[in-house]
Amino acid sequence: MESPIIRTENLSAYYGDFRALNSITIAFPQNKVTAVLGPSGCGKSTFIRCLNRMHEIVEGARVEGKVLLRDRNIYEMEPTLVRRKIGMVFQKPNPFPTMTIYDNVIAGYKLNGIKLKKSQADEIVEESLRKAALWDEVKDHLHKRGTFLSGGQQQRLCIARALAMRPEVLLLDEPTSALDPVATSRIEELIEELKETVTIILVTHNIGQASRVSDFTAFFYLGELVEFGPTQSLFTVPKDKRTEEYLIGKFG
Ligand SMILES: Nc1ncnc2c1ncn2[C@@H]1O[C@H](COP(=O)(O)OP(=O)(O)OP(=O)(O)O)[C@@H](O)[C@H]1O
Numbered sequence: 001m002e003s004p005i006i007r008t009e010n011l012s013a014y015y016g017d018f019r020a021l022n023s024i025t026i027a028f029p030q031n032k033v034t035a036v037l038g039p040s041g042c043g044k045s046t047f048i049r050c051l052n053r054m055h056e057i058v059e060g061a062r063v064e065g066k067v068l069l070r071d072r073n074i075y076e077m078e079p080t081l082v083r084r085k086i087g088m089v090f091q092k093p094n095p096f097p098t099m100t101i102y103d104n105v106i107a108g109y110k111l112n113g114i115k116l117k118k119s120q121a122d123e124i125v126e127e128s129l130r131k132a133a134l135w136d137e138v139k140d141h142l143h144k145r146g147t148f149l150s151g152g153q154q155q156r157l158c159i160a161r162a163l164a165m166r167p168e169v170l171l172l173d174e175p176t177s178a179l180d181p182v183a184t185s186r187i188e189e190l191i192e193e194l195k196e197t198v199t200i201i202l203v204t205h206n207i208g209q210a211s212r213v214s215d216f217t218a219f220f221y222l223g224e225l226v227e228f229g230p231t232q233s234l235f236t237v238p239k240d241k242r243t244e245e246y247l248i249g250k251f252g
């Protein structure tokens with residue numbers, strides 16, 4: 001397999017006494033899209049939130065085991081650095097409502113207290129919006145508020161905001177579930193383009209989306225990693241009965 005950029009070793013996650021993830025060991029290949037698939041409540045969001053130290057923000061939540069980014073344990077790194085290298089986009093587009101499009105894109109720098117020269121900021125804004133396939137639509141109104149955009153555009157703005165930090169890994173938690181089919185297919189095309197520069201982990205409920213855009217699929221069930229492999233083979237010859245039943249729509 002291609003070299004993994006990020007991997008977990010016996011990763012378990014808890015909310016108080018409740019164990020939401022049970023000893024997950026998985027390695028994500030670089031510059032590929034891996035779909036994280038499974039029924040509601042199986043632990044998909046919890047899992048990716050452990051990958052950039054967002055899980056521990058919840059009161060009473062903790063993790064056991066390791067998450068290694070290029071062999072460095074992220075739980076021994078500065079959390080803000082981890083979140084810069086491993087960006088995240090959520091289900092509902094959440095641009096900062098009072099900020100302009102321009103300021104939204106570079107918000108991560110401001111929040112991290114990193115000062116940019118005007119020319120540097122201009123460059124990062126343009127590059128990130130181009131990568132997020134939004135530049136042509138917004139270049140003439142960068143100083144309008146982000147919330148004036150459509151839902152799909154707002155989601156691409158959030159992707160641009162994550163890309164602006166030049167992450168190595170991008171975590172997407174059901175990024176299209178609040179979008180219409182046209183906006184969804186734009187994001188799916190974008191994911192294809194982005195994997196040239198960033199490794200993508202895509203949580204999705206949508207089996208069609210996983211088969212369209214992912215190279216690898218991880219199937220989770222009740223906090224366990226049931227099966228992981230190339231999407232093509234997992235979808236055609238699943239090894240585990242639970243994977244097969246999920247794919248044919250028996251549950252979830
Ligand atoms: N903040 C929380 N406090 C306590 N339990 C939680 C919390 N968030 C999630 N859980 C529990 O952890 C388990 C996994 O939830 P998680 O949100 O990771 O699932 P999911 O696979 O992302 O589901 P969905 O597809 O509905 O988004 C569930 O049993 C859920 O009830």
Ligand SMILES: [Mg+2]
Nearest residue numbers: 044045046173
């Ligand atoms: Mg979820």
